[in-house]
Amino acid sequence: MPPARDRVADACGSPAEGRNLQRSMWRDATPRTQRITRSGGLGGRAARGSTASARRLQRERTGPDPAVQSPGVAVWPAAKGLDMGVDLNRYRRRDRLLDCRCLNAHVRASKQEQTGTAGANEVAANFERIGWGVARNSEHDLGADLFLMVRDHRLVDLGVVVGAQVKAGPSFFREPKRDHDGAVVGWWFREPDRDHFDWWLAHRLRHFIVLHDLGTRTSYWAPITKETVESTGVGAKVFVPAANVVDAGCADALFADALRSCLIWGV
Incomplete structure (x- = not known):
């Protein structure tokens, strides 16, 4: 039987897509604090004053900023400030494994x-x-x-x-x-x-x-x-x-x- 990495690559169509899928699965299964520690996180570019990294980490903590939210992406005000642990946009890009259309239907109870x-x-x-x-x-x-x-x-x-x-x-x-x-x-x-x-x-x-x-x-x-x-x-x-x-x-x-x-x- 071929290694797990080759099996994932064959299922995705190319080694690059397989690596992206494995990386996404690892991010979902790993707590955010461990991801930051393994990737350098706060001790790397953000600690050296990288504005882009600081903004990225802030978005992970509090969710996207409604003022700069791109069209077609839902914002959950009630979940703001919570670490949801899931990037819905990543699932949307990955062959639409998760149907996010319901997030754009703003149904509100009276x-x-x-x-x-x-x-x-x-x-x-x-x-x-x-x-x-x-x-x-x-x-x-x-x-x-x-x-x-x-x-x-x-x-x-x-x-x-x-x-x-x-x-x-x-x-x-x-x-x-x-x-x-x-x-x-x-x-x-x-x-x-x-x-x-x-x-x-x-x-x-x-x-x-x-x-x-x-x-x-x-x-x-x-x-x-x-x-x-x-x-x-x-x-x-x-x-x-x-x-x-x-x-x-x-x-x-x-x-x-x-x-x-x-x-x-x-x-």
Whole structure:
């Protein structure tokens, strides 16, 4: 059998292409610190003041400079400053072994989607911390992000399920209600029409509105009932008290409010 170097040369078509391929494979398999040590790196031309070598090493550390980025090459701002260990352009030149077209399609998630998903996950975690079961409603969400299975302090499931609509982010805390001393006692949650409120009030399950503060990861709840919902003429609003927190301190009040749905429907 011929040596490995000859086999690589035969596979690539020429000795020069084989050497280039071996060099690229060695760079990928060898940590960057060892590559610098073996090739002279910082102790060679860069240490003697070579501007080109210094720039090359800087590009390896932080990625290409967007100001001088060549067309058709993607820049990853989130990965800037990290040693990725892979030169994607080298793979692109080497017979296109890696398809980099996806890097040029700048698909960005919406801020609303990111905030809503984070809020629902954190609210679910807060309910799970007080012992309740949580079922995420990700496929048929018409006004209920979570379905909550009520459990007592012994973690006994009582067969009672309530719905929760989660609203996360600072935009839902822009209408606070203050007492005479100026302290915030809660927030108003409103909608421009009554569609969701009428759906929540007519639903067989009791529903809660949950405002979630992403900064403090605190969830505030309020029941949606005929007594708590106020008409605004066109839409409706409900007051969410700052004292109603989804935590162990308010677990008994939340538990008692959820059980009222059983009395409403005569269960």
